[in-house]
Amino acid sequence: SQQGEEDPQALSIQEGENATMNCSYKTSINNLQWYRQNSGRGLVHLILIRSNEREKHSGRLRVTLDTSKKSSSLLITASRAADTASYFCATALRGGADGLTFGKGTHLIIQP
Amino acid sequence: SQTIHQWPATLVQPVGSPLSLECTVEGTSNPNLYWYRQAAGRGLQLLFYSVGIGQISSEVPQNLSASRPQDRQFILSSKKLLLSDSGFYLCAWSVRNSPLHFGNGTRLTVT
Numbered sequence: 001s002q003q004g005e006e007d008p009q010a011l012s013i014q015e016g017e018n019a020t021m022n023c024s025y026k027t028s029i030n031n032l033q034w035y036r037q038n039s040g041r042g043l044v045h046l047i048l049i050r051s052n053e054r055e056k057h058s059g060r061l062r063v064t065l066d067t068s069k070k071s072s073s074l075l076i077t078a079s080r081a082a083d084t085a086s087y088f089c090a091t092a093l094r095g096g097a098d099g100l101t102f103g104k105g106t107h108l109i110i111q112p
Numbered sequence: 113s114q115t116i117h118q119w120p121a122t123l124v125q126p127v128g129s130p131l132s133l134e135c136t137v138e139g140t141s142n143p144n145l146y147w148y149r150q151a152a153g154r155g156l157q158l159l160f161y162s163v164g165i166g167q168i169s170s171e172v173p174q175n176l177s178a179s180r181p182q183d184r185q186f187i188l189s190s191k192k193l194l195l196s197d198s199g200f201y202l203c204a205w206s207v208r209n210s211p212l213h214f215g216n217g218t219r220l221t222v223t
Contacts, residue, residue: 004155030209031209033211033212035212040200040217040219041216041217042118042202042204042214042215042216042217043156043202043204043212043214044214045211045212045213048211088155088156090212092209098161098169099146099148099158099161099171099212100158100212101158102148102155102156103155104153104154104155105155
């Protein structure tokens with residue numbers, strides 16, 4: 001079953017606006033990661049936030065994690081047309097080698 | 113630097129035919145290797161993962177199998193494809209607790 005669920009499923013905004021995507025998960029996690037996927041391509045890792053962290057920044061990306069609510073958000077500031085992609089959250093349950101569990105993703109469209 | 117190669121990029125196969133998808137990683141040793149499948153408009157489903165040569169763990173019962181004949185080679189196979197095997201197959205690697213690094217995927221259409 002899906003561990004992470006992104007919300008909204010699709011988001012369309014104007015270039016220059018901020019985009020916020022949310023992720024909820026069900027069980028305790030070791031860390032939560034966000035990935036980006038351009039159409040027809042593999043996923044690219046964006047940012048990892050550990051369970052003992054509340055906020056993390058990387059360039060125009062800001063990720064928050066609320067373990068009490070089992071939720072995370074990804075904020076992309078000053079969006080660009082090139083940010084158009086699908087964004088997935090993924091959770092690592094035990095920090096081991098047994099892979100990540102992905103949500104269904106948010107499809108983000110940036111209108112030029 | 114590390115790279116991951118996955119081929120073919122696209123594949124059209126008839127129902128009942130065999131399948132072999134190959135993934136190789138360069139620039140790292142003893143990686144953890146993964147096969148994921150992505151159905152249209154859906155998230156990723158973990159199919160298999162491997163922590164070493166000959167060590168395969170399966171996440172879901174299915175018509176597919178995986179093998180790891182060499183440290184940096186991961187193969188996804190089927191003896192007889194089903195229509196439901198269509199999808200986008202992604203290979204990925206990681207070391208220790210690092211994020212996953214994905215290949216560019218194989219689009220499989222079973223007709």
